[in-house]
Amino acid sequence: MAGLNRQQAPAIVILGPGSLTTAQRIQLRYPQATIHGLRGRVEGADQYYDSFGDSLRALYQQAVPIIALCAAGIVIRSLASLLDEKGAEPPVLAVAENGSAVVPLLGGLSGVNVMARELGEALGVTAAITTSGELRFGTCLLNPPEGYTLADIEQGKRFVSDLLAGEGVRIEGDAPWLAHVQLPTSDAARRTIHVGCEARQASRDELLIHPRAVVVAVAAARAGLAEHVRGALDAAGIAERSLACLLVAEQAMAEPALHQAATELGVELRFAPLQGTLASMVAEVLPDAQLIEQPDMVIARAPQPVDPARLGRKRGRLAVIGLGPGAAELMVPAVKAELSRAQDILGYETYVRMAGPFRDDQVQHCTDNREEMQRARHAFELAAQGRSVVVVSSGDPGVFAMAAAVLEALHASSDPAWQRVDLQILPGVSASLATAAQAGAPLGHDFCIMSLSDNLKPWSIIEKRLDLAAQADLVLAFYNPISKSRPHQLGKALEVVRWHRSGQTPVVLGRDIGRPGQTLRVVTLAELTPEMVDMRTMVLIGSSTTCTFDRADGSQWVYTPRWYPEAP
Ligand code: SAH
Numbered sequence: 199m200a201g202l203n204r205q206q207a208p209a210i211v212i213l214g215p216g217s218l219t220t221a222q223r224i225q226l227r228y229p230q231a232t233i234h235g236l237r238g239r240v241e242g243a244d245q246y247y248d249s250f251g252d253s254l255r256a257l258y259q260q261a262v263p264i265i266a267l268c269a270a271g272i273v274i275r276s277l278a279s280l281l282d283e284k285g286a287e288p289p290v291l292a293v294a295e296n297g298s299a300v301v302p303l304l305g306g307l308s309g310v311n312v313m314a315r316e317l318g319e320a321l322g323v324t325a326a327i328t329t330s331g332e333l334r335f336g337t338c339l340l341n342p343p344e345g346y347t348l349a350d351i352e353q354g355k356r357f358v359s360d361l362l363a364g365e366g367v368r369i370e371g372d373a374p375w376l377a378h379v380q381l382p383t384s385d386a387a388r389r390t391i392h393v394g395c396e397a398r399q400a401s402r403d404e405l406l407i408h409p410r411a412v413v414v415a416v417a418a419a420r421a422g423l424a425e426h427v428r429g430a431l432d433a434a435g436i437a438e439r440s441l442a443c444l445l446v447a448e449q450a451m452a453e454p455a456l457h458q459a460a461t462e463l464g465v466e467l468r469f470a471p472l473q474g475t476l477a478s479m480v481a482e483v484l485p486d487a488q489l490i491e492q493p494d495m496v497i498a499r500a501p502q503p504v505d506p507a508r509l510g511r512k513r514g515r516l517a518v519i520g521l522g523p524g525a526a527e528l529m530v531p532a533v534k535a536e537l538s539r540a541q542d543i544l545g546y547e548t549y550v551r552m553a554g555p556f557r558d559d560q561v562q563h564c565t566d567n568r569e570e571m572q573r574a575r576h577a578f579e580l581a582a583q584g585r586s587v588v589v590v591s592s593g594d595p596g597v598f599a600m601a602a603a604v605l606e607a608l609h610a611s612s613d614p615a616w617q618r619v620d621l622q623i624l625p626g627v628s629a630s631l632a633t634a635a636q637a638g639a640p641l642g643h644d645f646c647i648m649s650l651s652d653n654l655k656p657w658s659i660i661e662k663r664l665d666l667a668a669q670a671d672l673v674l675a676f677y678n679p680i681s682k683s684r685p686h687q688l689g690k691a692l693e694v695v696r697w698h699r700s701g702q703t704p705v706v707l708g709r710d711i712g713r714p715g716q717t718l719r720v721v722t723l724a725e726l727t728p729e730m731v732d733m734r735t736m737v738l739i740g741s742s743t744t745c746t747f748d749r750a751d752g753s754q755w756v757y758t759p760r761w762y763p764e765a766p
Contacts, residue, residue: 206260210234210265267295331361397438419455444460445468470509546566546590550562640704646663
């Protein structure tokens with residue numbers, strides 16, 4: 199919908215070092231923007247990509263405004279396959295490498311021409327605007343500013359054609375953004391731009407624009423809430439499109455029916471404490487609104503559009519995410535999206551650094567690796583205030599990492615504000631899987647994942663599990679195989695495994711997989727010594743059926759077949 203979405207920070211995409219100066223000038227105009235540079239070609243960018251096309255398409259699909267410093271044709275070709283897709287179209291602009299031309303390409307209804315003008319001003323050139331209405335009137339009538347929405351886009355297009363054909367126009371209602379544009383206004387005009395909250399069909403001769411000035415407040419969720427709200431607005435003669443948000447009592451924050459209603463109505467949910475009546479809750483946050491009180495809801499009509507972001511607060515979100523082993527391309531897209539929406543990022547410093555770079559408005563809270571419970575509690579405290587918080591783990595957050603710590607903290611807490619946080623666990627590629635994929639398919643049959651660290655469990659249980667897992671002929675994946683504080687345990691663990699496995703059993707050692715300087719080694723169980731392993735190593739020990747064979751590059755494939763021989 200035009201002008202509704204709070205726009206994300208633009209991405210300035212450059213291909214070579216020659217564009218960096220122009221990119222930096224653009225960044226002065228849009229300080230939140232990030233410069234994306236081609237890896238290996240550009241230095242001094244904020245982020246790096248490997249494939250121009252893939253990265254442009256990903257940005258487009260995430261509705262990120264794109265300023266590409268290259269030929270317009272390259273941008274068009276890269277995005278062509280996506281243009282038929284429905285959904286929000288972000289502004290896309292091509293800017294000449296030396297800043298001498300600004301060409302708005304896509305996103306007419308999301309403000310591309312406004313951006314083109316701003317960029318033109320910043321670079322001292324005239325933007326290549328080609329939209330007729332925009333050229334004639336100096337504004338896109340179909341894209342009213344934030345807080346206003348068009349009743350009917352198709353009718354709007356006809357209306358603008360009429361004005362271009364020479365019709366005059368009258369403005370009814372409050373349209374502050376049109377005060378300084380060159381519209382052919384006249385009091386005798388047949389065409390009108392009408393700004394108001396009332397529900398009615400736009401007539402043939404008018405452009406109907408609704409200010410989002412209405413808030414509906416409820417104390418609790420119920421089935422069919424969206425329909426109920428629609429009915430109440432209709433009975434009050436208010437257009438649904440004037441609805442800015444739902445304001446709900448904090449106590450109901452986690453109720454699914456509420457979130458479903460907000461999605462159906464296409465509006466945000468905001469929350470406030472309910473102490474007295476619903477009307478007093480609304481009056482507290484919207485003092486100058488006119489209230490229509492009903493038995494189970496209050497409709498509040500403000501004199502101006504309401505910015506939901508300033509009303510009460512949103513539901514906090516806590517996402518425990520897995521970065522994967524390290525390489526950016528092994529991070530799942532949901533995790534990338536979560537990182538870009540995060541306001542606070544918590545984690546062990548190495549992983550927070552791996553998850554970056556972050557924008558200036560994102561707060562990083564780096565802590566020591568061992569302070570897991572404290573970090574989990576801190577994350578809930580922030581999220582309970584309504585913030586979007588991310589806790590980072592390497593690999594998968596549920597494998598010897600933060601997800602269980604976060605759940606443990608929640609389980610132990612009786613704070614209702616913690617319970618209401620929108621808690622999400624987003625998976626990642628765990629080190630055992632990333633290592634296995636590089637070696638072939640050593641985990642192709644039943645396997646067992648163990649941490650050899652006795653920080654949080656007695657060594658005796660480790661030995662017992664090792665003994666039983668090895669006896670069961672499971673492939674073994676060892677996390678935390680060794681550390682400076684427990685140098686001798688891996689040797690003891692291998693002793694137990696050797697009771698049940700032959701010396702010829704293949705062993706895969708993956709060190710820093712997916713990170714710079716990664717190494718992969720295949721040895722036999724007889725050859726394996728603790729010196730080959732450190733705390734950044736993943737150890738995969740084969741079962742009796744795991745086998746190896748030569749690869750064309752001289753190294754070896756390792757796999758465990760899917761079948762298992764019948765017992766004799
Ligand atoms: N949550 C993580 C595991 C944390 S435990 C995951 O799912 O991958 C830490 C152990 O994981 C390390 O001691 C090491 O054994 C292993 N590990 C983590 N990242 C690794 C990598 N990139 N390469 C090899 N092993 C890794």
